[in-house]
Amino acid sequence: MSRRFTLLLALCLAWPAYAGSGDAAHFYVYRMQPGAAEKFEEGYRHHLDWHRARRDPLSWYAWTIEDGERSGYFVDASVGEPFAAFDHRVDVAGDGADFRANVAPHATPMGQPAYVLLRAVSTGAPLENLKPSATMQVTHVHVRLGMEARFERALARVHQNLQKEQGAQAHTWYRLVTGGDTAQYMLLVARDGWSGYDRFERSPGLLLAGDEAAQRDMAESVQSATTETWRYRAELSALH
Structure with missing residues (x-):
């Protein structure tokens, strides 16, 4: 039991939990390429798997905008962490490469506002x-x-x-x-x-x-x- 507790404690220390611990809110907005919604979502699922495999401590939300001038746009966001968490992103270069391979061909980035x-x-x-x-x-x-x-x-x-x-x-x-x-x-x-x-x-x-x-x-x-x-x-x- 003691060895199991020690292992769990080590894993928790190695994988920081940010949710609710800060006031930063990073949003990313994408416009789908015509007819590419399914391919975008498939690629995005692969990209989430990349994050999970590397034990990314950030939480990522996703939405589809349903009305207004941006109807059909896709939004993802990481919220609840301190701003400093984004200075320590997991494998930034690898993250960008995986995103370009799986997601970028199917959507156009429209903005990445950060809020408090x-x-x-x-x-x-x-x-x-x-x-x-x-x-x-x-x-x-x-x-x-x-x-x-x-x-x-x-x-x-x-x-x-x-x-x-x-x-x-x-x-x-x-x-x-x-x-x-x-x-x-x-x-x-x-x-x-x-x-x-x-x-x-x-x-x-x-x-x-x-x-x-x-x-x-x-x-x-x-x-x-x-x-x-x-x-x-x-x-x-x-x-x-």
Whole structure:
């Protein structure tokens, strides 16, 4: 028994577990080549096998975007680790070579934004806790430069009001760190399909009804916002 415990302890120390231990969120977005969705998914499964074989400690989520201008795009992400974890990726050169061989021929990379989780204004962090929902309502918010503090002040009021709402699903906010236009934020609302909107569908703006100061902060700081649905692909994900 002692030898078995020692072996298990050594394996745990050799394979660090990052999930939930940091606030980094790295996303990768791909547009499928025409008619290549099946080949892409087959190649991506092979690529996940490459990661598993090398005991990659990072968890990888996958989604398909179902509506909006990016309908049909594929998204994968590693979240919940410290930013430093990406300084110690498993065999970076080999990872890139395997990706180019199995995945790259079937899709065009469209971006790789990195975000930081805003825990103080989020009501939950399902992805960081390895509990993805069947779908997510994903809202991208572009904020006017210099207005970030006012926007996050409005988010604090939204957070307070959300905590009073019955049936509200987890709302998780991120701020863009690099990889896109600034200042940019992303809101993930956990949904279990369309039925989730029957239980709760109020937007952050509606949650500020009656609070004139917070409404003014929101209205004057936000430049634009777009919303889309992401469907979770468990068969193309690798969680630890």
